[in-house]
Every structure is written in C-alpha cells, then in structure tokens.
Amino acid sequence: MAITSANQLELLQTAEAVAREKMIDPSLVIEAMEESLARAAKSRYGAEMDIRVSIDRKTGRATFTRVRSVVEDDEVENYQAEMTVEQAKQYLDDPKVGDQFIEEVPPVDMGRIAAQSAKQVILQKVREAERDRQFEEFQDRVGTIINGVVKREEYGNVIVDVGRGEAILRRNEKIGRESYRPNDRIRCYIKDVRREARGPQIFLSRTAPEFMAELFKMEVPEIYDGIIDIKAVARDPGSRAKIAVISHDGSIDPVGACVGMRGSRVQAVVNELQGEKIDIIPWNEDQPTFLVNALQPAEVSKVVLDEEAERIEVVVPEDQLSLAIGRRGQNVRLASQLTGLDIDIMTEAEDSERRQKEFETRTKLFMDTLDLDEFFAQLLVSEGFTNLEEVAYVEVDELLVIDGVDEDTANELQARARDVLEAQATAALEKARELGAEDSLIDFEGLTPQMVQALAEDGVKTLEDFATCADWELAGGWTTVDGERVKDEGLLEPFDVSLDEAQNMVMTARVMLGWVDPSELEAEAEEEAESDEAEDVFASEEAGA
Numbered sequence: 366m367a368i369t370s371a372n373q374l375e376l377l378q379t380a381e382a383v384a385r386e387k388m389i390d391p392s393l394v395i396e397a398m399e400e401s402l403a404r405a406a407k408s409r410y411g412a413e414m415d416i417r418v419s420i421d422r423k424t425g426r427a428t429f430t431r432v433r434s435v436v437e438d439d440e441v442e443n444y445q446a447e448m449t450v451e452q453a454k455q456y457l458d459d460p461k462v463g464d465q466f467i468e469e470v471p472p473v474d475m476g477r478i479a480a481q482s483a484k485q486v487i488l489q490k491v492r493e494a495e496r497d498r499q500f501e502e503f504q505d506r507v508g509t510i511i512n513g514v515v516k517r518e519e520y521g522n523v524i525v526d527v528g529r530g531e532a533i534l535r536r537n538e539k540i541g542r543e544s545y546r547p548n549d550r551i552r553c554y555i556k557d558v559r560r561e562a563r564g565p566q567i568f569l570s571r572t573a574p575e576f577m578a579e580l581f582k583m584e585v586p587e588i589y590d591g592i593i594d595i596k597a598v599a600r601d602p603g604s605r606a607k608i609a610v611i612s613h614d615g616s617i618d619p620v621g622a623c624v625g626m627r628g629s630r631v632q633a634v635v636n637e638l639q640g641e642k643i644d645i646i647p648w649n650e651d652q653p654t655f656l657v658n659a660l661q662p663a664e665v666s667k668v669v670l671d672e673e674a675e676r677i678e679v680v681v682p683e684d685q686l687s688l689a690i691g692r693r694g695q696n697v698r699l700a701s702q703l704t705g706l707d708i709d710i711m712t713e714a715e716d717s718e719r720r721q722k723e724f725e726t727r728t729k730l731f732m733d734t735l736d737l738d739e740f741f742a743q744l745l746v747s748e749g750f751t752n753l754e755e756v757a758y759v760e761v762d763e764l765l766v767i768d769g770v771d772e773d774t775a776n777e778l779q780a781r782a783r784d785v786l787e788a789q790a791t792a793a794l795e796k797a798r799e800l801g802a803e804d805s806l807i808d809f810e811g812l813t814p815q816m817v818q819a820l821a822e823d824g825v826k827t828l829e830d831f832a833t834c835a836d837w838e839l840a841g842g843w844t845t846v847d848g849e850r851v852k853d854e855g856l857l858e859p860f861d862v863s864l865d866e867a868q869n870m871v872m873t874a875r876v877m878l879g880w881v882d883p884s885e886l887e888a889e890a891e892e893e894a895e896s897d898e899a900e901d902v903f904a905s906e907e908a909g910a
Contacts, residue, residue: 395420397489402427409473413445416470429472435464499530500565503558510579511569512552515545525551525569532567540571540639541603552637554579571638574598577606580637584630585623587612593619596648599702603639605691607659607699609648620645644699652704653677659700663689666713670706677706680716727751734785735778744768757782793818801826811870816857823856832874839867 384391402418406429410416415432433446435453453460456468513525513532521536523545534553545551553569554576570576578595587593593612600606612619623645624631631643644662649655653668656677667680681689689710690697701708711719724746731742734753744767750756756764757779764775793814797807800821805828807817825831840862841855857867875881 392422395422399427402429406470406473410470411445413443415446427472429470430467431470433466435460435462435466437462496565500558500560502529503527503532503555503565503567507555507558508575508579509555510552510576510583511555512550513569515547515549515551517547518545523551525553527567530565530567532569534569534571538568538570538572540641543571543603543639572600572602574600574606577608577634577638577643580634581608581623581630584625584633587617587619587622592617593622594648597703597705599699600641601695601699603641605642605644605695605699606638607644607646607703609646609655609659609703611648620647646703652706656700656704656706656708659703660689660696663696665689667716677704678709678711678716680711680713683712683714686710686712731756735781741769753782753786757786790814797821803827805829806831809870809874811866811873813860816860816862819856819859825856828874828878832871832878832880834867834871836864836868836871839871840864 381391381394384394399418399420402420403416406416406418407414410431415434417430417432419428419430420426421428433448433453433456435450435457436447438449438451441447441449448466450460450462453464453466456466457464460466511527511532513527516524516526516531518524521539523534523539525532525534532553532555534551538556553571554573555567556570556573556575557568559566559568575598577600578598581595582588585593588595588610592614593610595608596611597609598606599608608623610619610623612622622630631645635641635643646655646658646661649658653670656668656679657665660679663681663685665679665681665685669678669680679689688696691699697708697710724743727746727750728739728742730752731737731745731750732739735742735756737745745756748763748767750759759779761772761775761779764770764778765772770778790813794807794817797814797818797820800818802817802821803826806812806820806826807814809828809831812820820826820831825834834856837853837855839855839857841858842853842864855862855867862870872881876883
C-alpha cells in the first residue's frame with residue numbers, strides 16, 4: 366500500500382507510535398518519512414531533480430515540491446535543479462544568484478519497490494536517532510554504577526543488557542576469574558562511552574578504582590552528602606585495596622563511618638568485590654604521616670621524604686619488613702599508588718649501615734682534601750657538614766661551635782677548603798676547554814666549571830647546545846614505562862640543580878640567543894600568576910561554602 370494513499374492522519378499516528386516505541390522525537394520519524402517520499406518521487410520524476418516533501422504536522426498532508434536554484438551562467442551543472450538568471454526571468458520578477466524557484470508537483474503513488482525503499486529509509490533514520498539518544502543518555506552516565514543483566518559471554522568478554530542497549534565488560538575489567546551465566550544480575554562501573562560506526566559502545570569495568578569509590582558512596586551516606594571525601598583509591602582487584610578518606614566534620618570519624626556498625630558498610634562493598642580485603646586509611650596532608658597510615662598494618666620507625674624526586678624512604682623494624690612489603694610486594698605497591706610516591710623500604714639495620722657508609726665517605730673526603738686527622742674530620746661530619754662548599758663558605762660562628770676549634774683554626778679550615786675548590790674549578794675549566802667548550806657556555810651565569818665540564822663530556826659545548834636542552838635532561842626526572850617509574854639521569858643532577866633552576870637557565874639562554882621574546886615570557890608569567898590567584902580565591906570560597 367502506498368504511503369501517499371494512506372489516511373493522512375494515520376501517517377501522523379504511525380510516526381507517533383514509532384517515536385513512542387523507540388523513545389525518540391516524533392519529528393525525526395516524520396523527517397524520515399519526508400526523505401523516503403522524496404526519494405520515491407525522484408525515482409518517478411528523475412534523479413537529477415531536487416524534489417522535496419513536506420508533511421504538515423497537524424493534518425498529515427504531504428506536499429511535493431520541485432526546487433530550482435539560480436546560479437551564475439558558467440556554473441550550471443544540473444539543468445533539472447539549476448538555471449541561469451536569464452532563464453529564471455520567466456518564473457521570477459527580479460531573479461538574482463542564490464534565489465530559488467519552488468513549484469508544487471503532483472504527489473506520486475509508490476509502487477512495491479519504492480514503498481520497500483521508503484521503509485528502509487525510515488528504519489535507518491529511526492536507528493540513527495535511537496543510537497544518538499542512546500549515546501547521549503549513557504555519555505551522561507559515565508563515572509556512575511549501573512545494574513544490568515548478563516546476556517552472553519564471548520571469548521571471556523561479558524555482554525550486558527543495560528536496559529536501552531548493550532554494554533561490554535572486557536575480560537581484563539573483570540575481577541579475578543569471576544564468570545557469569547546468562548540472566549545473572551551484574552553491577553558495573555561505566556568507564557567509557559564511544560560513538561562508533563556500529564553504534565555507541567558502552568565499556569564497563571569492575572576493576573577500576575572508581576568502582577570501589579562509587580560503591581562506598583552508595584553504602585556510606587556521609588560520602589554521598591559530601592561530609593566525607595574519598596581522596597585516593599588503590600586496588601589489586603579481587604585481592605586487596607586501600608582507600609584514603611577524610612572528614613570535613615570534626616565530630617565524624619571517617620574510618621568508622623566507612624566501616625559501619627559491626628563492619629556492615631565495608632562488608633557490603635567487600636561482598637560485591639568478591640571478597641577483596643579493604644584497608645580504610647585516614648588521609649593526611651602531611652605526606653610522611655599519610656604514608657605511615659598507608660603502610661598499615663606495618664609499623665614504621667622513620668620516614669625520609671625527597672619531594673623533588675617524589676621518592677620516600679621508609680625505615681621499619683626487622684620483624685615488620687615482610688608485613689610492610691606484603692605478599693609479592695602488594696602492600697608497598699598499593700601504598701605507593703595511594704600516595705603517588707616511589708617507596709623504598711629498608712630495615713633499621715640497613716639504614717644504620719647506609720648511614721655509617723655515608724659517614725665514612727664524608728670523613729675520608731675531609732681527611733684527603735683538607736689534610737685533617739680522622740678525629741677532626743669526624744667532628745665536622747658529626748656537626749652536619751657534608752661537602753667542601755659548606756666548610757668554605759659557612760659563617761665562621763658555625764665552625765666555632767665544634768669542640769677544639771678557635772677562630773684561627775676556623776679561618777685555616779676555610780682557607781684550605783677554598784684553595785681546594787679553586788684548584789678543582791681550574792682543573793675542570795681546563796678539561797672543559799680541552800673537550801671544546803666555548804666561552805659562551807663557560808661565561809654563562811649559573812654554571813660552575815664542574816657543570817661546564819659535565820655538559821662538555823656529554824657533547825653540550827656551546828650556548829646554542831645548552832638552549833636546546835630540556836629541563837629534565839639537565840635536572841633529571843622520572844618517566845613511567847609499562848607502569849614502572851624509571852629514573853632519567855640529568856647532566857647537572859650531581860650538582861643538585863632543581864627542575865625549576867634548570868628551566869630558568871634554559872629560558873635565559875634562549876632569551877640571550879634571541880630565540881624567545883622576554884616580553885612574551887613576562888606576559889605568560891603574569892597570566893600564570895593571575896590564574897593561580899583565581900584558583901586560590903575559588904578554593905577559599907569553596908572552603909567558606
């Protein structure tokens with residue numbers, strides 16, 4: 366039966382029924398009908414013609430029109446849909462390029478093939494609209510938990526019915542070796558939604574740290590209400606996890622609230638995660654304190670933090686070492702993920718041995734360079750002196766506090782240290798020149814002769830070479846490779862050059878060479894300062910709220 370010969374109101378009712386069933390806008394169905402009718406009309410009148418169909422949204426009457434556009438004389442390509450200004454004068458009073466002449470044409474009755482084609486167009490349009498609606502709906506739900514029903518399992522991946530579509534739980538996003546049968550209920554975290562050619566793809570996860578955070582939000586009202594915040598989560602899915610929490614209300618214990626009466630709240634999360642053991646840890650702004658909490662249940666004797674390298678050394682009693690490291694390094698690995706720091710764990714005996722070696726090395730340095738006896742060198746090390754620069758340029762008063770050191774001895778010590786440093790600088794400068802270091806690099810402010818030598822040994826011999834260096838190449842840094850943090854050794858790292866200092870020196874060199882406009886740097890610095898100030902204001906307003 367042809368669409369055009371159908372009852373006109375029935376056409377609108379059909380569009381509304383389809384739209385209701387698929388939960389899409391009825392106008393999209395009507396647009397699909399208009400397109401399908403236009404396609405059928407073109408097959409009757411000619412594919413070259415620009416035939417358009419408009420269905421009245423109230424009466425359902427379909428109007429067929431032919432459109433011809435006015436174009437330049439030399440731009441006419443399709444005589445059925447375009448015409449020149451001269452040709453248009455017989456239809457329009459004052460035609461101009463860009464005008465259109467629209468005339469109504471008789472409606473067409475669809476044959477069987479045209480009706481089938483029209484049906485395909487409508488179905489395709491409806492499918493596209495349905496996909497768009499599905500994408501928009503689930504895109505807004507990324508980062509939340511969804512309940513679904515298992516439909517089937519394919520090559521270890523679970524296909525889940527989530528109501529108005531299907532989602533996929535990949536094999537590597539499942540906890541341990543858990544398996545599901547059709548019609549099993551499943552709860553997952555919506556990790557990502559992507560628009561692909563075959564429709565929106567919804568990716569689920571049960572191993573994501575965010576899944577655990579969302580489960581706690583569902584079980585603990587204080588988290589949902591914002592009284593307690595989850596600051597960090599680290600998981601070894603199916604085995605063990607650590608979660609750091611903080612309370613904004615001094616009267617509420619964040620750990621107790623998450624554990625619940627007789628452990629009811631945390632047990633509900635544990636049951637959902639296939640028995641995954643969960644350590645709930647109080648978060649603290651002080652990183653060493655937070656780390657001590659994160660390494661629970663192990664006891665920590667001492668913590669040494671290297672903020673620049675984002676590394677931390679933890680000293681534990683001998684009997685606590687295996688507990689701190691955990692089975693296959695699990696405890697220290699989770700603590701590292703939770704704090705974002707690389708953690709070195711050593712026993713008190715190992716720490717003592719290392720400190721003794723450092724003490725002996727520094728003692729020998731002072732004995733060899735300053736011509737001191739062992740006892741006097743040990744006194745210097747015991748007072749905290751670690752290198753010649755400290756001895757040479759420290760205030761004399763700091764040397765006078767050492768037993769047996771008077772003013773003459775202090776001055777003699779400093780003179781010897783300065784002589785040695787000067788000799789070392791002269792030797793380094795000669796070596797750097799031998800290696801080809803140019804005066805532009807040697808005279809650059811901020812670089813010592815020893816630094817210039819180290820740069821020259823690595824092929825950095827001119828100011829231009831130096832200006833092309835990255836800050837991390839000079840100061841060193843850390844790179845994550847296959848989930849492991851790998852150390853990048855910096856050329857000037859032995860001289861304790863920080864990342865900021867390296868960046869400033871490189872930018873200064875670029876300005877000196879004319880590669881960078883100083884005014885642009887000033888503008889960037891001002892923008893950064895304004896941005897930081899705005900963030901501080903926002904943070905204070907948030908805190909006040």
